[in-house]
Amino acid sequence: MITAGSSHDQVVVLGTAAAFGHYCSSSINSTSVGASDLVPDGYLWQFSSPDTSSPTLLLGQNERGTLYGAFAYILELAQGNDPIKSASNTTTIASGATRHVSNPAAPVWWVNQWDNLDGSIERGYGGRSLFFAGGKVVADLRRAAAYARILASVGINAVVVNNVNADAALVHTPANIEGLGRIADAFRPFGVRIGVSLNFAAPQSVGGLQTYDPLDASVVAFWDDVTAQLYKRIPDLAGFLVKGDSEGQPGPRKYGRSLAAGANLFARALRKHSSAAADSPGILMYRAFVYDQLQESNWKADRANAAVSYFAPLDGQFDDNVVVQVKYGPIDFQVREPASPLFGHLQKTNAAIELQVTQEYLGQQCHLVYLPPLWRTVLDFDMGKTSGKASLVRDIVTGTHFSRPLGGSAGVVNAGTSDTWLGSHMSQANLYAYGRMAWDPSGGDDDNDAATPRHIIEAWTRLTFGGSPAVVDTIADMALASWPAYENYTGNLGMQTLTDILYTHFGPNPASQDGNGWGQWTRADKNGMGMDRTVRNGTGFAGQYVGAEVAARFESVDTTPQDLLLWFHHVPYTQPLPGPRPGENTTVIQHIYDAHYAGAETAASFVTRWAALNARNALNVDAERYASIARKLAFQAGHALVWRDAVCAFFDGLSGIADRHGRVGHHPWRIEAEAMTLHGYTRQAVSPAIAASGGQ
Numbered sequence: 135m136i137t138a139g140s141s142h143d144q145v146v147v148l149g150t151a152a153a154f155g156h157y158c159s160s161s162i163n164s165t166s167v168g169a170s171d172l173v174p175d176g177y178l179w180q181f182s183s184p185d186t187s188s189p190t191l192l193l194g195q196n197e198r199g200t201l202y203g204a205f206a207y208i209l210e211l212a213q214g215n216d217p218i219k220s221a222s223n224t225t226t227i228a229s230g231a232t233r234h235v236s237n238p239a240a241p242v243w244w245v246n247q248w249d250n251l252d253g254s255i256e257r258g259y260g261g262r263s264l265f266f267a268g269g270k271v272v273a274d275l276r277r278a279a280a281y282a283r284i285l286a287s288v289g290i291n292a293v294v295v296n297n298v299n300a301d302a303a304l305v306h307t308p309a310n311i312e313g314l315g316r317i318a319d320a321f322r323p324f325g326v327r328i329g330v331s332l333n334f335a336a337p338q339s340v341g342g343l344q345t346y347d348p349l350d351a352s353v354v355a356f357w358d359d360v361t362a363q364l365y366k367r368i369p370d371l372a373g374f375l376v377k378g379d380s381e382g383q384p385g386p387r388k389y390g391r392s393l394a395a396g397a398n399l400f401a402r403a404l405r406k407h408s409s410a411a412a413d414s415p416g417i418l419m420y421r422a423f424v425y426d427q428l429q430e431s432n433w434k435a436d437r438a439n440a441a442v443s444y445f446a447p448l449d450g451q452f453d454d455n456v457v458v459q460v461k462y463g464p465i466d467f468q469v470r471e472p473a474s475p476l477f478g479h480l481q482k483t484n485a486a487i488e489l490q491v492t493q494e495y496l497g498q499q500c501h502l503v504y505l506p507p508l509w510r511t512v513l514d515f516d517m518g519k520t521s522g523k524a525s526l527v528r529d530i531v532t533g534t535h536f537s538r539p540l541g542g543s544a545g546v547v548n549a550g551t552s553d554t555w556l557g558s559h560m561s562q563a564n565l566y567a568y569g570r571m572a573w574d575p576s577g578g579d580d581d582n583d584a585a586t587p588r589h590i591i592e593a594w595t596r597l598t599f600g601g602s603p604a605v606v607d608t609i610a611d612m613a614l615a616s617w618p619a620y621e622n623y624t625g626n627l628g629m630q631t632l633t634d635i636l637y638t639h640f641g642p643n644p645a646s647q648d649g650n651g652w653g654q655w656t657r658a659d660k661n662g663m664g665m666d667r668t669v670r671n672g673t674g675f676a677g678q679y680v681g682a683e684v685a686a687r688f689e690s691v692d693t694t695p696q697d698l699l700l701w702f703h704h705v706p707y708t709q710p711l712p713g714p715r716p717g718e719n720t721t722v723i724q725h726i727y728d729a730h731y732a733g734a735e736t737a738a739s740f741v742t743r744w745a746a747l748n749a750r751n752a753l754n755v756d757a758e759r760y761a762s763i764a765r766k767l768a769f770q771a772g773h774a775l776v777w778r779d780a781v782c783a784f785f786d787g788l789s790g791i792a793d794r795h796g797r798v799g800h801h802p803w804r805i806e807a808e809a810m811t812l813h814g815y816t817r818q819a820v821s822p823a824i825a826a827s828g829g830q
């Protein structure tokens with residue numbers, strides 16, 4: 135409340151634009167409040183001109199917007215910035231005041247947690263669940279509330295609290311519904327709504343019905359009842375998330391029903407409960423990650439083809455409160471994938487992009503891998519001309535390109551009880567960046583744009599470790615080098631992350647990539663490697679891009695970008711390639727060796743760069759965090775050697791073509807267990823043997 139006599143130039147007025155207009159119009163000139171520029175959850179900052187004594191206004195379109203605006207303001211102050219100077223896109227208005235308006239790019243910017251009722255988290259590397267233990271919701275939700283505060287501070291508006299591989303029991307017992315209600319209560323003060331993953335078969339497995347056919351009246355009634363119970367306890371429920379007909383999960387196809395019929399079943403149950411408390415109707419996020427892992431690994435059965443074959447024919451059949459949630463690439467969170475071609479096909483369907491903050495295939499929080507540069511390759515990908523204009527993924531998922539009412543992004547985060555929430559201090563940069571990029575996916579290549587990957591990591595570093603330029607530069611440089619390094623020492627040229635594919639998704643196991651339905655496929659043999667996904671000779675995937683020029687680009691070896699070469703083509707190891715320097719030539723096999731050595735070298739440099747900061751006393755960080763990060767970086771440097779040597783040995787053995795520089799097979803810097811005298815340890819055979827230089 136502003137009272138007469140307060141010194142306005144020291145005052146920040148905070149509230150919703152509507153409340154401001156109501157209470158303050160007489161004491162402050164509010165004709166220029168500009169609420170009409172705001173969309174739900176958006177906010178503005180307004181700074182008076184220096185010669186007036188009006189207060190700074192910090193106004194949200196709604197209460198949530200006010201909170202986001204306040205967090206954004208505080209985050210500027212915490213970086214030592216003057217918000218008026220750091221605010222981008224400012225306009226000067228009639229009174230001479232400066233206004234900065236910030237609106238979310240799309241209505242959905244959610245987080246997914248893959249938490250199980252027993253308290254474990256699928257692909258979680260940061261401890262146990264914040265929500266569940268022993269089959270029920272935990273009694274003490276204080277830490278969950280702290281997580282809600284984190285999510286609000288980075289601008290997230292909803293979280294799906296349980297695993298996509300959903301436990302049917304979650305929504306079945308009154309105690310669990312009450313538990314979900316308590317989670318929602320803990321999140322509500324921070325403006326973060328909750329959503330729930332559902333199991334398609336619940337009507338049968340826990341509901342006692344004979345069927346879970348989505349068109350059966352008793353099944354419709356079952357879900358209507360579940361939804362009504364949830365809304366009774368959680369009037370602002372964000373919606374549901376459903377994974378069906380994939381990786382063994384039940385779905386509508388069992389009954390010959392389409393995926394759209396399956397999605398609409400839940401969307402209609404949600405529709406009945408649009409309420410004022412929810413301020414938008416419940417949304418059904420339906421995952422496009424549908425494939426059959428039992429498919430034989432025959433040459434034509436390409437898992438990358440699955441999403442478009444299932445979903446493209448259904449475009450236009452989904453209800454308006456359905457959003458199809460599409461993983462960024464056609465396979466599965468790999469270190470490098472072309473953007474999923476499905477984005478180009480969903481022209482009459484709402485779409486959201488699914489990103490993964492939890493580093494499942496990307497080092498599992500033991501490796502520093504800063505993800506925004508990877509995400510940018512997908513968000514900035516152009517699906518080709520539709521209706522005469524470029525169709526960038528970021529414009530499709532915000533709904534602007536195809537004029538869709540809903541869209542946005544979902545980030546799989548999997549925070550847990552660990553002190554670092556995610557399992558490592560540095561990985562929090564990815565959560566911060568996810569929030570920033572979900573709010574504003576435009577990012578851009580302009581170096582002055584506050585949403586570039588570099589600016590985001592610099593801001594995060596200032597907020598986390600203080601503003602010393604040496605610290606900010608070092609961490610930003612390391613972070614920006616980290617994804618290319620990881621790609622180099624794991625799988626370069628688009629061959630993908632050659633992790634053990636059958637479950638752990640951690641550590642090198644190139645041989646596991648082929649010959650199974652889960653495969654990501656290297657198709658490596660003694661003459662060459664790569665998956666032929668051309669229309670002419672291969673699986674036809676390249677032809678799934680709606681833009682003819684995009685499809686044509688990937689169809690030819692000559693025009694496919696080098697970093698996706700083996701993703702689209704099967705080529706001989708001796709295939710010539712341009713080398714790293716102009717005029718230099720190399721071959722596919724030599725590129726593999728060189729990249730793996732270069733990547734491991736970059737990882738080793740992180741250790742010394744971090745230590746150098748400490749030596750210069752530049753680091754505004756307590757000893758515990760310093761040491762924890764140092765330990766992770768040392769592990770990463772060592773594991774990068776394991777990766778390098780395993781992958782190089784694998785291709786050396788298969789191709790019979792030696793490394794030009796004679797490095798492969800020697801293991802500089804490695805100390806072998808079999809060469810040591812071990813006390814208290816026993817020697818074990820390592821599987822795959824290739825991950826240890828001597829197999830042990």
Ligand code: BDP
Binds near residue numbers: 377423
């Ligand atoms: C894969 C994960 C698996 C998830 C699945 C999914 O390995 O744990 O259940 O994705 O996204 O990457 O549904």
